[in-house]
Amino acid sequence: MIADAIKQRLTMRQILGAYGIAVNGHGFARCPFHNEKTASFKAYDGDRGFYCFGCGESGDVITFVMKFFSVDFREAIGKINEDFSLGLPIGEKMDRRKRLDVARRAFERKQELKKAEEERLKRQEQYDAALSEWVRLDRNKREYAPGAPDEAWHPLFVEALEKLAYQNYILDLAEMEVKF
Numbered sequence: 001m002i003a004d005a006i007k008q009r010l011t012m013r014q015i016l017g018a019y020g021i022a023v024n025g026h027g028f029a030r031c032p033f034h035n036e037k038t039a040s041f042k043a044y045d046g047d048r049g050f051y052c053f054g055c056g057e058s059g060d061v062i063t064f065v066m067k068f069f070s071v072d073f074r075e076a077i078g079k080i081n082e083d084f085s086l087g088l089p090i091g092e093k094m095d096r097r098k099r100l101d102v103a104r105r106a107f108e109r110k111q112e113l114k115k116a117e118e119e120r121l122k123r124q125e126q127y128d129a130a131l132s133e134w135v136r137l138d139r140n141k142r143e144y145a146p147g148a149p150d151e152a153w154h155p156l157f158v159e160a161l162e163k164l165a166y167q168n169y170i171l172d173l174a175e176m177e178v179k180f
Helices: 002-009 012-018 061-069 073-083 096-143 155-177
Strands: 041-043 050-052
Touching: 002 061, 002 073, 002 096, 012 041, 012 061, 061 073, 096 155
Parallel strands: none
Antiparallel strands: 041 050
């Protein structure tokens, strides 16, 4: 019950960030369990945990804390509870009302995380669309540039000149919104 509440309240990215492991926008990081030069450790969205393509380590948020700090299950859930101020009643006997309250809070947190992930994906889609438009305009600028000073300007070259500066601005804004 406590383990489920922890898994529903915290994402792998939150755990990694709290313990100083940088994750890129695609969920990859350098594996903390083996020495490597490139990121082969994947933090999955939601409650799917992690997997290292280099050393094969895998698991959920609790398993990660157990391995990272070399502690047992009980110590790991206690550490997570304390480090993230979850206020879960670890070691306490829970009556039905308290169990329902813990389950309700876990459900609410999961809904919040789901909404945040949907917003992140929406921002990522906006960034991808802005980048695609910039690539199209840049390609047209290079491809349709006049070869000689007296050559007529192609309409796609003119469009690229008119819109590239604005598209750079849009990309800068989108980059600030997308968490890489």
